[in-house]
Amino acid sequence: MRKYYIISITIIFFSLPLLGFSQTIKAQSGSFGVDSTNNIIIWHIADFEQLDTYQISGIDFGELFKLDKPSKLNYTDVFSVTAQDKTYKLFITSLPVIHLKLNASVINNRKKSAGILTYYNDQYFIEACVGVRHRGNLSLTFAKKSYDLEFWKDSDTKETVDVQFRSMRSDDDWMLDAMYNEPLRLRSMVAIKLWLNIHKPYYFKKEPEAKNGFEAKYVEVFKNGEYQGLYQLCEPVDKKQLKLKSHHGDSINGQLYEANSYKGGPSFIKISEPYNNIFPHWNGWKTEYPLIDYRSDYQDLYNLQDLVINGSNSEFKSKISSLVDLDNVIDYYLFVNVIRATDNLGKNYFLAKYDKDEPFFFVPWDLDGTFGVIQDGKRIVTTDDVLTNGLFKRLIALNPNNYTSKLKRRWDYLRKGEFSNSVIWPHIEVIYEKFTKENVYMREHMVWQNKLTQISNEKHFEYIKDWFERRMIYLDSYIKSL
Numbered sequence: 001m002r003k004y005y006i007i008s009i010t011i012i013f014f015s016l017p018l019l020g021f022s023q024t025i026k027a028q029s030g031s032f033g034v035d036s037t038n039n040i041i042i043w044h045i046a047d048f049e050q051l052d053t054y055q056i057s058g059i060d061f062g063e064l065f066k067l068d069k070p071s072k073l074n075y076t077d078v079f080s081v082t083a084q085d086k087t088y089k090l091f092i093t094s095l096p097v098i099h100l101k102l103n104a105s106v107i108n109n110r111k112k113s114a115g116i117l118t119y120y121n122d123q124y125f126i127e128a129c130v131g132v133r134h135r136g137n138l139s140l141t142f143a144k145k146s147y148d149l150e151f152w153k154d155s156d157t158k159e160t161v162d163v164q165f166r167s168m169r170s171d172d173d174w175m176l177d178a179m180y181n182e183p184l185r186l187r188s189m190v191a192i193k194l195w196l197n198i199h200k201p202y203y204f205k206k207e208p209e210a211k212n213g214f215e216a217k218y219v220e221v222f223k224n225g226e227y228q229g230l231y232q233l234c235e236p237v238d239k240k241q242l243k244l245k246s247h248h249g250d251s252i253n254g255q256l257y258e259a260n261s262y263k264g265g266p267s268f269i270k271i272s273e274p275y276n277n278i279f280p281h282w283n284g285w286k287t288e289y290p291l292i293d294y295r296s297d298y299q300d301l302y303n304l305q306d307l308v309i310n311g312s313n314s315e316f317k318s319k320i321s322s323l324v325d326l327d328n329v330i331d332y333y334l335f336v337n338v339i340r341a342t343d344n345l346g347k348n349y350f351l352a353k354y355d356k357d358e359p360f361f362f363v364p365w366d367l368d369g370t371f372g373v374i375q376d377g378k379r380i381v382t383t384d385d386v387l388t389n390g391l392f393k394r395l396i397a398l399n400p401n402n403y404t405s406k407l408k409r410r411w412d413y414l415r416k417g418e419f420s421n422s423v424i425w426p427h428i429e430v431i432y433e434k435f436t437k438e439n440v441y442m443r444e445h446m447v448w449q450n451k452l453t454q455i456s457n458e459k460h461f462e463y464i465k466d467w468f469e470r471r472m473i474y475l476d477s478y479i480k481s482l
Contacts, residue, residue, distance in 0.1 A: 024058035030120040033222040040227050041090045044097045046122035075438040096121035100223045109134040114155035144180035177232040181377035182368045183452040183460045186431040191339050191367035198418045199331045203354050210243035229444045239289045245355040247290040252297050255353040256288040267346035268308045268390030308391050317400040325359040330407050332362035339370040345389045372467035383470040411479045
């Protein structure tokens with residue numbers, strides 16, 4: 001196997017120099033991709049200031065490409081360029097450009113295979129060795145693949161190294177989400193930002209860098225020189241993100257479990273007995289932290305599940321606030337219902353514990369099946385229902401610590417701010433208009449077609465607007481009735 005090393009992480013100060021006195025310019029290495037299969041060129045430019053006075057007649061992308069007519073470059077036009085009698089569509093993008101170079105025939109969802117990744121964003125350039133595998137469950141069946149990335153010092157030792165993308169954390173683990181099942185490529189991003197805007201960990205003053213969620217940024221991706229379209233570059237949800245307390249020897253402190261299958265546990269409707277700590281999976285849960293000598297510790301999670309599912313009414317009312325953070329539960333319940341995340345109450349979330357003797361709290365994950373569609377992209381027009389599970393049902397039914405009054409007050413507060421139509425809708429509209437005006441949808445559809453693309457973007461946009469307005473009207477009525 002070829003041995004790969006990290007080559008560089010560099011800030012490049014470049015000026016797009018003129019070649020002589022001509023109107024031909026040279027693109028920085030890594031800032032562009034030339035797809036000779038689909039006849040597409042994507043070029044990242046963050047600042048047009050140095051080009052404003054020039055009518056560009058040619059661009060050096062490793063070889064000279066001539067524009068059909070001299071032009072000023074911008075994000076909104078599609079430029080026709082020619083090299084060696086072959087014509088390409090040139091798109092200028094404000095989004096970072098990622099190249100993956102790998103052996104596509106050996107990539108699977110089980111084991112990471114070595115490759116090289118380059119990243120270019122506004123003069124910031126990374127070239128590094130990565131381990132790559134396909135990620136997801138249902139998404140594994142999609143033509144456009146999502147990827148787990150792990151940055152390595154080299155492909156022999158596979159020693160991990162941290163890499164930082166702009167305004168995001170420094171880490172060795174990253175994800176590229178293909179969003180193939182979401183026609184407007186915006187639902188997940190809007191949901192991610194919405195959650196981070198409404199909720200901070202209850203221990204935030206102790207851990208000001210703790211983030212109950214994850215950041216994501218849009219990027220344009222090439223694989224082996226072929227344009228793959230728009231992706232979300234995502235941080236993972238893990239101990240580091242949440243700033244959970246480390247274990248000491250056999251003493252368990254912070255904990256993190258993923259709700260990763262519909263076996264009744266994450267829905268709080270079924271409990272499997274007994275649990276066995278020699279396995280990472282139990283009752284629909286997967287241990288993320290800690291795994292000590294490859295052993296889990298499910299005792300605290302078992303206690304929570306047992307109380308919710310089997311505890312008497314009096315036990316539940318007296319103990320539940322010590323086992324789960326009710327303010328977090330309220331925010332998660334309202335959030336999931338606003339976006340109608342049908343796949344995020346019995347799966348696709350995390351339960352975390354900051355430290356021993358502290359309550360569990362919810363962390364959302366995988367938010368593409370929202371705002372009127374489900375995980376495969378199918379429209380579900382329903383707006384007049386309430387998403388719930390065993391825990392949420394019991395909290396509302398038994399009302400411990402005036403839970404229902406707190407929920408209603410929180411709804412009223414958020415509806416004046418982050419949950420107001422005038423706040424949520426512009427987030428959707430801004431992304432849609434940007435991707436329309438800057439031809440992101442156009443180039444995405446040039447390389448990926450499915451049943452969702454048979455409906456126009458305008459119709460998809462009209463649908464989400466109508467769905468969202470009706471959903472909020474219903475939730476206002478429902479919350480008021482509690």
